[in-house]
Every structure is written in C-alpha cells, then in structure tokens.
Amino acid sequence: MGRATELRVTALFLLGAAAIAWVVTVDRMQGMDAGPGTALGSFGWFAGIWAVMMAAMMLPSLIPMAGAYAGQARGGSHDVTPQSLLGTTLFAVGYLSAWVLAGLVAWVVIEGVRDLDLGFLAWHDGGRYVAGAVIGGAALYELTPMKRSCLRHCRDRELLVADWREGTAGALRMGLDQGAYCIGSSWALMAVLFALGVMSITWMVVIAAAIGIEKLLPWRQQATWATCVLLLALAVGVAFFPGGLPGLTVPTSAEAMSAMDSMHMSP
Numbered sequence: 001m002g003r004a005t006e007l008r009v010t011a012l013f014l015l016g017a018a019a020i021a022w023v024v025t026v027d028r029m030q031g032m033d034a035g036p037g038t039a040l041g042s043f044g045w046f047a048g049i050w051a052v053m054m055a056a057m058m059l060p061s062l063i064p065m066a067g068a069y070a071g072q073a074r075g076g077s078h079d080v081t082p083q084s085l086l087g088t089t090l091f092a093v094g095y096l097s098a099w100v101l102a103g104l105v106a107w108v109v110i111e112g113v114r115d116l117d118l119g120f121l122a123w124h125d126g127g128r129y130v131a132g133a134v135i136g137g138a139a140l141y142e143l144t145p146m147k148r149s150c151l152r153h154c155r156d157r158e159l160l161v162a163d164w165r166e167g168t169a170g171a172l173r174m175g176l177d178q179g180a181y182c183i184g185s186s187w188a189l190m191a192v193l194f195a196l197g198v199m200s201i202t203w204m205v206v207i208a209a210a211i212g213i214e215k216l217l218p219w220r221q222q223a224t225w226a227t228c229v230l231l232l233a234l235a236v237g238v239a240f241f242p243g244g245l246p247g248l249t250v251p252t253s254a255e256a257m258s259a260m261d262s263m264h265m266s267p
Contacts, residue, residue, distance in 0.1 A: 009070070010063055010066050010067040010070050010088065011063045011067070013088070014059045014060065014062060014063050014066060014092065015059070015060060015063075017055060017059055017092075018055060018056050018057075018059040018060050021052050021053070021055035021056035021059070022056040024052050024056075025049070025052050025053055025056050025201070025204070026201055028049055028052070029049065029199050029201060030201070031258070032199040033197045033199045033200040033201070033202075033249050033255075034197065034199065034249060034251060035123075035196075035197045035200075035248060035249035035250055035251045035253070035255075036123065036127065036128070036131040036195055036196060036197055036238070036248075036251060037121070037123065037127060037131075037251055038197050038198055038199045038200075039114075040107055040110060040111065040198065043104075043107060046103070046104075046107050047100065047103075047104060047107075050100060050103040050104070050107075051096065051100045051103075053204065054096055054099040054100060054103065055096055056204070056208070057204060057207065057208035057211070058095070058096070058099060058182070058208070058211070059092065059096075060208070060212055061154075061208075061211055061212040061215040061216055062092065062095055062178075062182075063216075064155070064157065064215075064216065065154070065157065065160055065178055066088055066091060066092055066095075068157035068160050068161060069087065069088055069091045069160065069171075069174065070084055070085075070087075070088040072161050072164060073087040073088060073171075086168065086171075087168065087170075087171040088171075090168055090171035090172050090175060091171045091172075091174055091175040091178070092175060093172065093175060094171065094172040094173065094174065094175020094176040094177075094178070094179060095175040095176070095178050095179040095182070096175075096179070097172075097175070097176060097179065098175075098176050098178075098179025098180050098182070098183060099179055099182070099183065102183050102187065102190075106190075106194065110194065123250070123251040123252055124252060127251070128238055128239055128242055129239050131195040131196070131238050131239070132235045132236065132238045132239025132240075133235070133239075134191055134192065134194075134195040135192050135195050135196070135231055135234050135235035135238060136231070136232060136235035137188065137191075138188035138189060138191055138192045138231050139227075139228045139229075139231035139232045139235060140228075141188040142188070142224050142225075142227055142228040142231070143224070143228060146184060147184075147185060147188075147224070148224075149184075150181045150182070150183075150184030150185035151185040151214060151215070151220065151224070153178075153181035153184075153185075154178070154181055154182050154185050154215050155215055155220065160174070160178065163177065182215075185214070185215075186211050186214075189207050189210055189211055189227075190207065192207060192231065192234070193207045195238070196234070196238070196248060197248070197249055200247070200249065202247040203247065206247075210227050210230070213226075213227070214227060
C-alpha cells in the first residue's frame, strides 16, 4: 500500500469519526449558544460534550500526521495490519485525550473565575472588552516563537517519526505528545471560541477551519498571518460593534435569554 492509499484510508477513518461527532454535537448543542460567557454546565456534562466537540473539530486536521503514523506502524508491510490499525486508533485516542484534559482544565479555571462573581466581567460593564482582549491576545500569539514551534510539530511528519515509540503504550504516548503540540499551537484559538460562545456551532466551524488551514495548507506563514488579521478584526468587532458582528450572540439579546432557558438556567 502506497503513501497516497494510506492517507486515503486514514482520512476516511478520521473524517467518518468527525462526521459522526459533528452530528452529535449539533444535536446536543442546538439552541444553547448564549454568546460570550455561556455557562459550561456541570463538570460531567461538559467533559462529555467537549470530548465529542474535539473529535468533530480536531480529527480532520490530524489526517496527515495520523497517516504518517499508520505508514510507519505498518513496518514495511504493503497491507494494513491489525497492529497498524490498532496503533493508529490509539494514536488518535491519545491525541483527543490531550484535548479533553485541556478542556477540563479550562472548565475548572472558568468556573473558578465565575464563582468570584466579578462585576466588571458582566457584558454591560467590561465583559465585551475582556472578550475582545482575549481575542486580540490570541491574534498576537499567532506571531510568537512558541506558536511557530508547536505548529511545526503539527505539520512535520519527519518530527513525528523521529520520536517513534513501539507498542500500544507507545501509540498512546505519541498521540498524547502530538495532542500537546497541537494544544501549544491552537490553545489561543480555543480561548477565542470560549470568548465568542463555546456552545456556538457557527464559531466551532470557524475555529476548526482556522486550525485546519494552519495545519494542512502548504502556505503556513501566510495562513498564520491571515488568522492573525481575522482575529484582530474579531477583537475590534466584539469590543466595539458586537451587535453588528455576524454570528455573535450578544449575551443581553433575546436569543441569549432563550438559550439560557433551554439550559434551565436563569439569566
């Protein structure tokens, strides 16, 4: 089996899993977008939906690296082997596990801040400026050395193979490592998702597309700069023109109130 066929098989596997995850995500989260500051729900509920969200958003951009892992795991065989199939699956599981852990840390931090009941975070006070600042900070992170280094590990197949680990435990470890690099590259973009409304299907698609473009297209530097410009524009829009920003649910709007009611929460 050649490299092109290997990539096709891996792509079908991951895209199929991502498609199922998108269906579940849309079904579970329809009408729950209350905009910036959307409540995250209980720890257990959030853990489950976040895991499905990460499968939907992140698996497509993992295809090249998972394909590289699968090719190396075949060990010179021309056909898919049970060991390579199991290893590739565990590699993807490890990758998603890293993102799930990151999401749970985010839940703890955000709910901890929410419990402080800081008045200036209210949308009608300084909330929209805080959200804009988070998005602006993410734009600047796009230009940092850490971003470039982590993104390189998300794109360079040779770096993956150079740190090869044998066995099922090795597959999980390599997936976790790959997930850690991806978190280093994309954590700020995920912070943008929280700032815009973590339950928003629209913003999930936008952030997933930005991550995919940076990781998959050959023009890495141009993609990074384009993402930076987009984020800066979003930061200005959220802070100063939130009502005119397409796709943004303003927390004080009727749509946000309806979303809170659907989650059995008071405004």
